[in-house]
Amino acid sequence: MLESLKYKYTKRYLIRRMLNAFLVFFIVLLLDFLIPRLMPGNFAMIYYASLLQDTTGSGVNATAVFYQIEKQFGLNQPIYAQFYVYLHQVFSLPPNFGPSFEYFPYPAWSVVMGALKWTLLLLGTSQAISWTLGVGMGVLLAVNKGRILDKVVEPLLLFILSIPPFWFGLVLILVFAIELRLLPPVGAYSLHPTLGSILTHMILPMVTIIVATLPSHAIVIRNSALEVLSSDFALAMRAQGLRRTTFLIKVVKNSILPSLTQLFLSLGYLFGGIYVVEYTFSYPGVGTVIASAIFSRDYPVLEAGLFITTLAIIAFNIAADLLYPLLDPRISYVD
Numbered sequence: 001m002l003e004s005l006k007y008k009y010t011k012r013y014l015i016r017r018m019l020n021a022f023l024v025f026f027i028v029l030l031l032d033f034l035i036p037r038l039m040p041g042n043f044a045m046i047y048y049a050s051l052l053q054d055t056t057g058s059g060v061n062a063t064a065v066f067y068q069i070e071k072q073f074g075l076n077q078p079i080y081a082q083f084y085v086y087l088h089q090v091f092s093l094p095p096n097f098g099p100s101f102e103y104f105p106y107p108a109w110s111v112v113m114g115a116l117k118w119t120l121l122l123l124g125t126s127q128a129i130s131w132t133l134g135v136g137m138g139v140l141l142a143v144n145k146g147r148i149l150d151k152v153v154e155p156l157l158l159f160i161l162s163i164p165p166f167w168f169g170l171v172l173i174l175v176f177a178i179e180l181r182l183l184p185p186v187g188a189y190s191l192h193p194t195l196g197s198i199l200t201h202m203i204l205p206m207v208t209i210i211v212a213t214l215p216s217h218a219i220v221i222r223n224s225a226l227e228v229l230s231s232d233f234a235l236a237m238r239a240q241g242l243r244r245t246t247f248l249i250k251v252v253k254n255s256i257l258p259s260l261t262q263l264f265l266s267l268g269y270l271f272g273g274i275y276v277v278e279y280t281f282s283y284p285g286v287g288t289v290i291a292s293a294i295f296s297r298d299y300p301v302l303e304a305g306l307f308i309t310t311l312a313i314i315a316f317n318i319a320a321d322l323l324y325p326l327l328d329p330r331i332s333y334v335d
Contacts, residue, residue: 017318017321017322021314021317021318024314025310025311025314028306028310029090029307029310032302032303032306032307032310033082033083033086033303036294036297036299036302036303037079037082037299039294039297041297042070042075042297042299043069043073043075043101043102043296043297043298043299044066044069044070044073044075045066045297046296046297073101073299086303089303090303090307094109095109095304095307096109097109097300097301097303097304097307098300099300100298100300100301101296101297101298101299101300101301102292102293102296102298102301103298103301108298108300108301108303108304109304111289111301111304112286112289112301112304112305112308115284115285115286115288115289115305116285116286116308118188118278118283118284118285118286119271119274119278119285119286119287121202122202122205122206122209122274122278122283122285123209123267123270123271123274125202125206126206126209126210126213127209127213127263127266127267127270129206129210130209130210130213130214130217131217131259131263133210133214133217133218134213134214134215134216134217134218134220134221134259135217135218135221135252135256135259137153137214137218137221137222138217138218138219138220138221138222138224138225138255138259139221139222139225139248139251139252139255141153141154141218141222142221142222142223142225142226142229142251142255143225143229143248143251145226145229154219154222157214157215157218157219158215158219160211160212160214160215161215161216163211163212165208165209165211165212165273165276165277165280166276166277166279166280168208168211168212169204169205169208169277169280169281170280172204172207172208173185173204173280173281176204177204183200183201183203183204184200184201184204185204185281186281186282186283187201187281187282187283187284188201188202188283188284189201201283204281205277205278205280205281205283208277208280208281209270209274209277212277213266213270216262216266217259217262217263217266220258220259220262221255221256221258221259223258224255224256224257224258224259225251225252225255227255228251228254228255229251233254234251237250260323261320261323264316264317264319264320264323265316265317265320267316269313271309271312271313271316272309272313274287275287275288275290275291275309279291286305286308286309289301289305290302290305290306293305
């Protein structure tokens with residue numbers, strides 16, 4: 001196994017790929033630190049404003065509380081001092097972003113990791129279904145190219161791709177949760193996280209993601225299958241008189257590679273894109289946690305959430321690059 005890898009990658013390529021990934025990672029980390037602090041206000045100011053509006057706490061010295069919070073969370077320090085602390089937190093093992101401002105003294109990293117399991121559950125389930133259906137649909141369209149099925153379904157898939165997922169999610173909530181009262185509109189479970197409750201609450205956000213991603217999987221497979229069907233390989237299989245089922249299985253095997261690459265690349269994109277869907281359904285994933293952190297200016301939780309997102313996207317992109325030559329013997333990264 002290790003011997004065969006020498007003919008797929010060179011050390012020079014692997015080092016260059018990892019250096020590029022680290023450079024992108026560091027640039028994004030810099031933006032993750034700066035962008036939240038470019039937003040107007042901070043957690044202390046928002047808390048101060050809430051104290052002023054709270055009539056029941058009129059005896060509280062809001063100004064003293066404001067300065068105390070700024071000092072406690074280091075918000076009164078110069079930006080370079082905050083950046084130094086941020087880098088120390090990022091590159092510690094495991095990463096430690098300090099306590100959450102909003103959920104103090106609960107660690108920000110624990111807040112994000114608690115939400116990550118819900119994001120991975122939703123992402124993994126939806127993509128397993130979406131990619132499987134996309135493979136079958138793409139091959140079916142390729143085999144029926146030029147017929148009424150292909151002429152109707154392909155433009156429909158392109159139209160579905162243009163629909164914003166959050167808008168489609170709101171339509172599902174309106175129809176199935178509010179009008180028909182068949183499914184819960186928000187959350188991940190009812191009173192207790194039982195299997196049935198989790199699956200029921202996951203239906204609407206999962207359908208939203210499946211509908212948003214199925215067209216791209218189907219179109220990629222369709223185009224790849226068309227190349228296989230027009231090749232000498234397909235002509236030879238037809239000449240052998242193979243049964244239709246056997247023939248289609250061989251077409252799938254030889255056209256699935258571009259779809260696998262697209263799947264890994266889309267996972268990186270979806271890991272961030274799924275956040276909008278989570279927030280639409282108030283699903284307790286990383287997206288909802290990040291949105292809450294933005295509104296409350298909870299820098300540690302926001303930084304931890306963006307850190308996980310950056311790491312996942314870069315990891316999925318590297319995986320797509322490195323798996324490609326392993327799946328296709330014609331491809332190698334050897335100079």
